[in-house]
Amino acid sequence: MKTSNLLLSTTRETPADAVVISHQLMIRAGLIRSLAGGLYNWLPLGVRVLRKVEAIVREEMNRAGAQELLMPVVQPMELWEESGRGIDYGPELLRFKDRHQRDFVLGPTHEEIITDLVRREIRSYKQLPANFYQIQTKFRDEIRPRFGVMRSREFIMKDAYSFHMDRDSLQQTYDDMYQAYNRIFSRIGLDFRPVQADTGSIGGDGSHEFHVLADSGEDDIAFSTGSDFAANVELAEALAPRGERAAPSAELDKVATPNKHSIEEVCDFLQLKKKAVAKTLLVKGAKEAAPIVALVVRGDHELNEIKAQKLEWVAEPFEMAGDEEIKAAAGCSAGSIGPVGLSIPVIVDRSAAHMSDFVCGANEDGYHFTGANWDRDAIPTLIADIRNVVKGDPSPCGQGKIEIRRGIEVGHIFQLGNKYSTALNATVQNESSRSQVLEMGCYGIGVTRVVAAAIEQNNDERGIIWPDSIAPFQVCIVPMQMHKSPRVAEATEALYQQLVGLGVDVLMDDRAERPGVMFSDMDLIGIPHRIVIGERGLDKGEIEYKYRRDEKAQDIPAEGFIDFLMTKLKGTQA
């Protein structure tokens, strides 16, 4: 293609709401334009990237034996009522009435639709397992859409749903999808990690998120320095410290800590490290006999609400106790609670349970205990993992230590089990001709989000650096003063035609712009391979070549240039 036939809408302006680099660069490079909050037009340059991502996703899904279908954007509300999600989903589910006053939603996901389809179409175990996917427009009415297409309201997703007679078959397809996702993100050329994840509100067991590693990511990922282990921080297990707990060496002593409420204030006042203090939090309990329970973590650790909520003692959803409940249960306000003398269940984190001679609130405003010791002064009801892992913790895999990095979630695979198939009564005849509820998995990739994540990971001060596989063009040709030099124009056109003939995806910049403008535009839009044709090179029988990531350009003899370029193209493709 030639730039004269391409809407190349590069701009130096960055809108005020573009706080992440991918959003800024997608606007500046002319990949997208905002239409309204969370709604974007994809310009021709952006669509080229999108279609390449889609093509890789489609190829790998087909290769993994998944079948493409297409379900509507507009879904009848009835099915959401049948599954029970109509209420759960909240205002992100955009509801509306059609001209006949019937209720519909704009589909944020398609579990209900595919389960309804499968219960009507699949009758026998002989037709299973089956895995169906679509690449399709979704809508979520985000309260605050942000980060450009990373968290927009309308977006494109590849969503797949698999159906099975049993858990083993589900596990097999889940593993296939795990491999397919690895191939997809590898082929796109991203630095990514599959991480163990929580299944969240979608329910079911077994789930991995695929994260592109980038400092701007929204999620904290815990890695092992010694293995492939990776998990969402909220899910990574914090192991119990090794060895025996030290024996008590101090007496329990009540000290005045006037107006010291936070861990920082108490440590500052008593000249202590945070790890010497036990932090006690009161939360709503799940048992009638214990409507309020205490959770104790070390002062330098953070409570993990997801882990806590899974304990039988803790109410779901997780909720902190109110001021009056604290007063009633502990006799003091929130900053002075401690496990000593409490008459409610005390759940102690594994690391907190390993402390000796520690400091804690005295359940009396303005006072703390020093020299507190478990068993002697306070008896834990339960010792459990209820904190977030931190850097340096031993990895739960048994090898290496925990590192934490930020990631952007671009894919998610779930073992849903029979949540939807039970709700919608999706059954088939098994080998004994008996009706059996299906097992189900679901597998998503945020196609539009992948584009933004690729940019977050691959950019510099000059602009985007596309991986070859999804670049809008592999190669650009920048002629010097083509409109003044017929010789340059001729050589450029000849090379362009030759590359097109070889099937190279090439952009020729035929604008009457200064070289500086062309160079900065081609860097901004991130074309991996740049060729420059000029009078000087033609005189010397040379063509200038530069890889987007290289510091300097090289002069290559014109004679062997095509071979040189084709070798480069092969070398930089995944």
Add this chain to the structure above:
Amino acid sequence: MKTSNLLLSTTRETPADAVVISHQLMIRAGLIRSLAGGLYNWLPLGVRVLRKVEAIVREEMNRAGAQELLMPVVQPMELWEESGRGIDYGPELLRFKDRHQRDFVLGPTHEEIITDLVRREIRSYKQLPANFYQIQTKFRDEIRPRFGVMRSREFIMKDAYSFHMDRDSLQQTYDDMYQAYNRIFSRIGLDFRPVQADTGSIGGDGSHEFHVLADSGEDDIAFSTGSDFAANVELAEALAPRGERAAPSAELDKVATPNKHSIEEVCDFLQLKKKAVAKTLLVKGAKEAAPIVALVVRGDHELNEIKAQKLEWVAEPFEMAGDEEIKAAAGCSAGSIGPVGLSIPVIVDRSAAHMSDFVCGANEDGYHFTGANWDRDAIPTLIADIRNVVKGDPSPCGQGKIEIRRGIEVGHIFQLGNKYSTALNATVQNESSRSQVLEMGCYGIGVTRVVAAAIEQNNDERGIIWPDSIAPFQVCIVPMQMHKSPRVAEATEALYQQLVGLGVDVLMDDRAERPGVMFSDMDLIGIPHRIVIGERGLDKGEIEYKYRRDEKAQDIPAEGFIDFLMTKLKGTQA
């Protein structure tokens, strides 16, 4: 692909609402399934066809220099208010509010969005002409969705919009699109005609519809037997009859026609042919001095409201006069009106104006005139073309006669002019650095509709007969008793692998079904080339081949079979 990995949901059941053959066959062959009124799931077999249609459309649009982009399904209502279409469009435009109570619509078309984008992105005449397209999901809240995907609520359209500095440039792109559409429908393998069309509510001048010819079509298309001329019946000009009008030979005579109102009743009663009677209709007028006007057509002709409405005498929108208005203007009821003695303007169709000694209403209930003659008994205010053409009319192109056939509209190209660019103030700097309003064209193809239209045109009592270019698979292999004969299984698998290796899109039926079931399924889903492998053929060193349109199968020597098949595949592709 093998059927064991394909949701092959063929069925004998036809839903009651499936009145057209394409709808019936799309259900029976398992291409689509209804989700709710006018909303369809596309099953894997259907998606394969859809993607092939899309690929052809995309290739030809790119070849014609159009640039692909992607606009949202959800559009802000503001832009529809700015263009003025928010009101015009009526209840087919589905409106809703988001969680912040802002007004949005589900896009039925994207003129507003692209014009808004272009007014913001294109600054200079140097960037024009430009033609942008998308292949995208649309929604129209049809009051009575019907005919399956032919008139559904959610559907896929290729919509393109071009922008120009002047009419000549618009005409050039319009002509390019005309050619591209011809290539697209030719490549798909359809029998189609580009026809001159009315621009309807979208406005502007110059428009062609592309119709697939099929008896089930909703539109009547007028063709010439002597040229390429084709036009929508509503638009084709009815020429004036040749020669002079015959001189009056009868006296005006009032005859009693008690209780005879319709042309049929009067002709029956007076023993006349319909062409001897003038039919007079009263409609609302456009001029203050003439709020009601009479329109006269020959008894065997039909009034064309679109043509009538274009006359300065006739009100827009076209509206028939009410009973009381008729009584006041003609002194009788609707069945007895005639031009003789009327004191309102009388507009006479060219053919009606050529009648002599004709019969017409006497403006008195229960009476008609015979022997009426123009000029002597009634003076036409205006003679004009206000009727539909009929079979046998001379073609307006001057060559041949009119034939009428039914068509399904699958594409439409418009010269919009500056309707939207004026409303949204889309201007650019021209060569003299002055701001100039853009000229605009738009070009649509109903992608999902093309699939249904292809079936309407290509089917028999056994099912669909796909054109090769869009068949879900080019070839199917049907093995006889594969599950009992290892030899058949081995030969089938070997041929399958060989064809896959050659890039042939092949479906192998590996189900443990009886041959009859397999044959009827493969015929129903319309695979163009069928190969049968069985013990008997293997014994004789032959492979059975049958083209879907052929009556009989052929036995081909196994040795040269691949060459034979590849030649067939080449020969049957457009």
